[in-house]
Amino acid sequence: MIVGIDLGTTNSLIGVFEKGSTTLIPNVFGQNLTPSVVGISDEGEVLIGAAATDRLVTNPQLTASAFKRSMGTSQTFRLGSQKFRPEELSALVIKSLVRDAEIYLGRRVTEAVISVPAYFNDTQRNATRAAAEIAGLKVERLINEPTAAALAYGLHDDKRENTFLVFDVGGGTFDVSVIELFEGVVEVRASAGDNYLGGEDFLDVLEAIWHEKTKVGELSSTLKAQLRQAAEQAKRCLNRDQVVSFGIQRNDSFIQCSISPSEYESRIAPLLMRLRRPVELALRDARIAVESLDEVVLVGGATRMTSIQRLVAKMFGKLPLRHIEPDEVVARGAAVQAGLKMRSEELDDIVLTDVCPYTLGIESSRELAPGDYAHGIMSPIIERNTLIPASRLQTYSPIHDNQRVLSIGVYQGEARQVSNNIKLGEFEVQLPRGNVAEETLVDVRFTYDENGILEVIATVRNTGDEKRLVITRNSGQMSKREIEAALKSLEKLKIHPRDQDENIAMLNRANRIYEQRLGYEREQIGKLIDQFELILEGQDPHEIREFRLELQHCLNALEFRE
Structure with missing residues (x-):
């Protein structure tokens, strides 16, 4: 059940x-x-x-x-x-x-x-x-x-x-x-x-107002709890009453303060x-x-x-x-x-x-001037609010010639510096001997699903060597077999959008009509093709689907008009 x-x-x-x-x-x-x-x-x-x-x-x-x-x-x-x-x-x-x-x-x-x-x-x-x-x-x-x-x-x-x-x-x-x-x-x-x-923070404001108006300092844990309860009741009454009084009983006296809805609203403005x-x-x-x-x-x-x-x-x-x-x-x-x-x-x-609620990416370095690098920079691969399941690929290269190892740190967060984000994992990729940095390309692909499984695959283009890391936020809940089954179901996501059948078919049709037309019509179709190819490189399924439908509508208008 x-x-x-x-x-x-x-x-x-x-x-x-x-x-x-x-x-x-x-x-x-x-x-x-x-x-x-x-x-x-x-x-x-x-x-x-x-x-x-x-x-x-x-x-x-x-x-x-x-x-x-x-x-x-x-x-x-x-x-x-x-x-x-x-x-x-x-x-x-x-x-x-x-x-x-x-x-x-x-x-x-x-x-x-x-x-x-x-x-x-x-x-x-x-x-x-x-x-x-x-x-x-x-x-x-x-x-x-x-x-x-x-x-x-x-x-x-x-x-x-x-x-x-x-x-x-x-x-x-x-x-x-x-x-x-x-x-x-x-x-x-x-x-x-x-x-x-959340609601707790709005209660904190009422408690702060009480302390300011009554001039009462630190309270015992029991009195703190009583004040919290009184503040909760006052917050509910502020929705309907003009002025609300609340407080606590301490020794022989009842210590209270009054607050109006307008005063409260001004205090909770931040x-x-x-x-x-x-x-x-x-x-x-x-x-x-x-x-x-x-x-x-x-x-x-x-x-x-x-x-x-x-x-x-x-x-x-x-x-x-x-x-x-x-x-x-x-x-x-x-x-x-x-x-x-x-x-x-x-x-x-x-x-x-x-x-995906947060951006996922890897640690990278940026060249500020020849030989001068800024390290620890977040390089986004799957950005926040990407529809999941999703698969994205970015290409990287080592900093130096003959660098033998590329260390890949995987992070989650929006900050530019990875030190301010959450580290999810790390692994190393071996590079070939005698490599030239700018000619040694490593493709890093992230695949992420709704169960929180993140698969990271790094492939060295020159050698075809591949290193794989699977990060799952539900360790101990899913067996290795279940994780592999989930990853298998995502295999189709690893096809770059430009290589997917529906997009290939749309580009083929657009290029065919481009070849058939002249002048202004040819120029307009060419611009649409350029824009579609640019969107395909962005790998956003929602944008691709929307523009593909728009392109289809434009091509239909050209092909089927009288």
Whole structure:
């Protein structure tokens, strides 16, 4: 049985796809939302969810929350005498969700699709997989949260074609994705985000305001937890009240402050500005104008804030959609993906595509002047927001004549210096003796799929020698045979677009018509051929497909006009 899990910063959910629809599974308290909170009771027992939530206030030293923000780091959380890594705490939440599902479904759950923020890097994704493995699950797929939301909305959308933007503000992260729906295909055009921006940060502002107005300094852990809870309640009231008062009881006095919605909005202006930047980046990468969006979809509990809803309406000039519960939409989408993995008959017509959230490349050196090099420069091979699965090739050469070894460091990230990116792996390629640097060419091909498998192949042109490295973010989850099977399915991607049949046929047709025409028509066809060949070199499947259709239309107009 495959389930869909939304492992959230504030709350987590689990669902299944059965009989043509998604079902969210309630926990033992009858609630779909299970707080992502872990605590230790006075007797030493582990408490999860609602059972641990109250202890955030009464026993904060024995309780942990918001640990998703630390996934992939070395941070630990101390609960009493015990220390826990974020993966271990997340595993406890997952085990609780799975236990609820098994009781509800009456059968064992062994596999899951788990949602992650689109902007999670491979280290954070690895940590999520590790959490599931600790909980005894095999992860069939990690699905980006906005992509999951798109799946949930895609099933409810009556339009044949639709372009929309998913605006996802959870407790700890912010993601935005531009999605296209057409003929049963859910295609992610671009994703961007901020892994350290969410509802928790808006609470931090309220706490800071309280400290400033009350002049109260450092608080005990218990009072800190009480203030956090009071700030959460105040944040909800700010959506509807003119002035909100909140505070804590310390000794014999109740220490409180008041704040108006306008004052709060002015204080959170920097956070709202941070929400704009990923939106602009995603739209730019997708090459889509704001006016071309059919809808904007709000996802995540923090989008209930009036300030965020007002910002979105102002940015896009339209009211956003919220007809699926913002807290539940990601879990429903993960359940749909689980149904796709189980090959549910009701989902036969649904095709899901996604993009690579970060740029993948290798370390290189740039010649600044003869003999003077800048080292440690990131050379992109698969750029962010490339449709996956994808395969790209770049050619490199050694710096010096007679250089015997070419070291290839593989990195993930957007920074120009590789030291500011994440290193994924490294290997060496042997070069022939007596080589001339500029004549010794090494082709480096990256092939990347939706399971996070990155295959790097370096081929020395002069000798044909080949070195291969496979980097998988889900080590321990997929067997070597499964990895090889996935790579085999991607073999066709290793054909350069200029060598693919449909592109060869289109160029042959264009060249034939070019030879038949004279003057202005010949000149125009020649320009179209040049442009198509340039786009083929860019190796972007989406651009190639779009221009091929445009070229076909132009050639049809020439050939079939009266």
